[in-house]
Amino acid sequence: EVQLLESGGHLGQPGGSLRLSCAASGFPFTNYLMSWVRQAPGRGLEWVAGISANGDRIYYADFVKGRFTISRDNSNNALFLQMNSLRAEDTAVYFCAKGSGVYGVLYFDSWGQGHLVTVSS
Amino acid sequence: DIQMTQSPSTLSASVGDRVTITCRASQNIYTWLAWYQQKPGKAPKFLIYKASILAGGVPSRFSGSGSGTEFTLTITSLRPEDFATYYCQQYDSYSLTFGGGTKVEIK
Numbered sequence: 001e002v003q004l005l006e007s008g009g010h011l012g013q014p015g016g017s018l019r020l021s022c023a024a025s026g027f028p029f030t031n032y033l034m035s036w037v038r039q040a041p042g043r044g045l046e047w048v049a050g051i052s053a054n055g056d057r058i059y060y061a062d063f064v065k066g067r068f069t070i071s072r073d074n075s076n077n078a079l080f081l082q083m084n085s086l087r088a089e090d091t092a093v094y095f096c097a098k099g100s101g102v103y104g105v106l107y108f109d110s111w112g113q114g115h116l117v118t119v120s121s
Numbered sequence: 122d123i124q125m126t127q128s129p130s131t132l133s134a135s136v137g138d139r140v141t142i143t144c145r146a147s148q149n150i151y152t153w154l155a156w157y158q159q160k161p162g163k164a165p166k167f168l169i170y171k172a173s174i175l176a177g178g179v180p181s182r183f184s185g186s187g188s189g190t191e192f193t194l195t196i197t198s199l200r201p202e203d204f205a206t207y208y209c210q211q212y213d214s215y216s217l218t219f220g221g222g223t224k225v226e227i228k
Contacts, residue, residue, distance in 0.1 A: 035217075044208060044219055044220070044221045044222045045157075045159075045165065045208055045210070045219040045222075046219065047210075047216060047217040047218065047219070050215075050217070059215050059216075061216045062122075062216065095164055095165070100170065105153065105212045105213060105214055105215060105217065106212055106217075107155035107167070107170050107210060107212050108155075108157075108165075108167060108210075109167045109170075109176065110167070111164035111165050111166075111167075112164060113163075113164050114164055
C-alpha cells in the first residue's frame with residue numbers, strides 16, 4: 001500500500017522559511033515523479049512543483065519560482081520542499097503526491113494526508 | 122497556462138440521482154485529463170485518467186468522457202459516499218492546472 005506522510009514546520013513568518021518533508025513507502029520511490037500540490041483554506045487544488053524520478057527534471061509553478069525548491073533523496077525515499085521568502089498567500093495545506101510515471105506531464109495516483117502551513121506574523 | 126473551468130460550482134442532488142459535471146479547458150488537451158474526489162479534511166482521491174479510464178477500485182457508477190476542450194464526469198445513481206467535491210486536472214502541459222472544483226451536496 002502506498003503511503004505518503006508529510007511533516008515539517010507549521011508556522012512561518014512573512015519573508016521567512018520553512019521546510020517540508022514527505023516520507024514515502026509501499027512503492028518503488030525511485031521509479032516515480034513526485035510533486036507538491038497545495039490547497040488554501042476553502043479553495044481548490046493548486047500544483048506547486050514536481051521532480052522527476054531521478055531528480056534531473058524539475059518543474060515549478062510560476063508563483064513559486066525563485067522562492068521554493070523541490071528536491072528528493074532516493075536513498076531514503078524522501079521528498080522535500082524548501083520554502084523561502086514566504087508570503088501570506090502561501091498559507092495552505094500542502095500535499096505530497098505521487099506522479100503516474102517517471103517524468104513529464106502526469107496525473108497523481110496517490111496523495112499524502114496533507115500538512116498545514118500558516119504564514120503569519 | 123491552460124485554464125480549467127468546471128461547472129457548476131455547486132450541485133444539489135439526491136441519493137439515486139444521475140449527476141454530470143463539466144470541465145472545460147482553455148485549449149486542446151486531447152484526452153490528458155484526470156478527475157479526483159475530495160471529502161472535507163481529506164486528501165484527494167484519484168478517480169479517472171486519460172479522460173475516461175477508471176482508476177483501480179473506482180466503482181463503475183463513475184464515468185468520464187470527452188476530448189479536446191470539453192469533458193464530463195458522470196455519476197449514475199448517486200450514493201451517500203459520493204457527496205464530495207470533484208476536481209479535474211489537465212496534464213497536457215506544465216504548469217499542471219486544476220479546475221476550481223464542483224461540490225456535490227445533498228439536496
